[in-house]
Amino acid sequence: MARGPYEAAIPAKIADVDPQIDSRTQSLVEAATVEMVRFDAELGRDSAPFAALLLRSESASSSEIENLTAGARKVLLAQLGDRSSVNASLIASNVSAMQAAIGLSEDLSVENIGTMHHALLVSTDQGIAGEYRDRQVWIRGNSPHSAEFVPPHHGRVMDAMKDLVAFMRRDDIPALTQAALAHAQFETIHPFADGNGRTGRAIVSALLRAKNVTERVTIPVSSGLLTNTRLYFEALGAYREGNVAPIVELFAESAILAVDHGRLLAADIESALRDYRERLGATQESVRKILELLPREPAITAEMAADSTGVSTATAYRAVQRLEEVGILSPAGKIRGVRVWVAADIIAALDDFAARAGRRSRH
Incomplete structure (x- = not known):
């Protein structure tokens, strides 16, 4: 390994600088x-x-x-x-x-x-x-x-x-x-x-x-x-x-x-929500509340849903099960013993965003 002196940067002070931008x-x-x-x-x-x-x-x-x-x-x-x-x-x-x-x-x-x-x-x-x-x-x-x-x-x-x-x-x-x-x-x-x-x-x-x-x-x-x-x-x-x-x-x-x-991304999420609402049709208010939570929290537990929407945990479980029945949510196993569900369409929209961002330009 190299030893001895080396040069380290000394950053210019910028508190009062006037940036010269063309x-x-x-x-x-x-x-x-x-x-x-x-x-x-x-x-x-x-x-x-x-x-x-x-x-x-x-x-x-x-x-x-x-x-x-x-x-x-x-x-x-x-x-x-x-x-x-x-x-x-x-x-x-x-x-x-x-x-x-x-x-x-x-x-x-x-x-x-x-x-x-x-x-x-x-x-x-x-x-x-x-x-x-x-x-x-x-x-x-x-x-x-x-x-x-x-x-x-x-x-x-x-x-x-x-x-x-x-x-x-x-x-x-x-x-x-x-x-x-x-x-x-x-x-x-x-x-x-x-x-x-x-x-x-x-x-x-x-x-x-x-x-x-x-x-x-x-x-x-x-x-x-x-x-x-x-x-x-x-x-x-x-x-x-x-x-x-x-x-x-x-x-x-x-x-x-x-x-x-x-x-x-916003258009993709809006499209997914429109599709979700059509799948559900007329439904209970507790189900609608949890549906509207999904863009913010695409991976949820029933306890999270209850806390975020103000419904009881039992009501949240029933609402999550209804969302699973129509294919909006899918089970994702357990984390620390607690069941988790995910909204696959919203997750796909996030992955599509990442794919677009990761495409290199031709510079």
């Missing part, structure tokens, strides 16, 4: 922002089911950038406690991190970013969950001497994070530009021993919510980034060399793609 990229940012605002509004007041699905989709896409993949069914079962798939469990943890990020979006502090990271890793690596690193790390390579990139020495991390938070709290930069640059700066600082990519992309969603670009749903920007991960990593490299335009342009393009993906 007019073409500015126009692209404006167009992407309009599309995100419009999509958020399109879903209207009844956006809760779609919000949950889009958040899961963003979490899965962000995880796939880190080569963590699992089908929607496995991820949903992992959220209920199934630990048979390591990747699915990691992606389920990313859903928790995304939820934490959105919940903390009004106060993007150094401490709260640590809370997001804790939500991501608490179930898989408690030793570092939420803890800012106290040692040197590097990206790719067997040592810092051969690495593709060496983030700053850990002694610089806290000052760099305070500078980043000051940048994120500014209100004089277009939100999407700010989110792209904040993400790139976060990845450059690489403040945690692991989980930086997923945490950094969760911060993007939190910033878009904090700046009121989105009010109801999470735009799955990572699904756009996923179409060409090579360009994503090249744009991060360009940022570290002082060229901010590529990462801003890529985030704008990715946001537009993400809205396209999101619209297709």
Whole structure:
């Protein structure tokens, strides 16, 4: 192994930076922002089911950038406690991190970013969950001497994070530009021993919510980034060399793609719900309530259904059985001794979303 001195990055301070973005990229940012605002509004007041699905989709896409993949069914079962798939469990943890990020979006502090990271890793690596690193790390390579990139020495991390938070709290930069640059700066600082990519992309969603670009749903920007991960990593490299335009342009393009993906997912879910309602016809209110729960929770237990809809557990069991009779729900075994059912059509829509997001562009 190589020994001796090596060079580590010293991130530029950005709290007061004036990003120089060319007019073409500015126009692209404006167009992407309009599309995100419009999509958020399109879903209207009844956006809760779609919000949950889009958040899961963003979490899965962000995880796939880190080569963590699992089908929607496995991820949903992992959220209920199934630990048979390591990747699915990691992606389920990313859903928790995304939820934490959105919940903390009004106060993007150094401490709260640590809370997001804790939500991501608490179930898989408690030793570092939420803890800012106290040692040197590097990206790719067997040592810092051969690495593709060496983030700053850990002694610089806290000052760099305070500078980043000051940048994120500014209100004089277009939100999407700010989110792209904040993400790139976060990845450059690489403040945690692991989980930086997923945490950094969760911060993007939190910033878009904090700046009121989105009010109801999470735009799955990572699904756009996923179409060409090579360009994503090249744009991060360009940022570290002082060229901010590529990462801003890529985030704008990715946001537009993400809205396209999101619209297709919403249409697929609406189609599945129409079909479900036709299959059921006239039915009891308890059955309808649980039916409307399925887009938000496509893998359920009777106990979950009872808690979410306010009916008794016995009533929920009967309603679930009725949904199984008409083919809307299918049994998925037991998790920790509790029976689980899944809505296969909604799971298929989530898998179709992932397939679209994973198709590489021709760049």
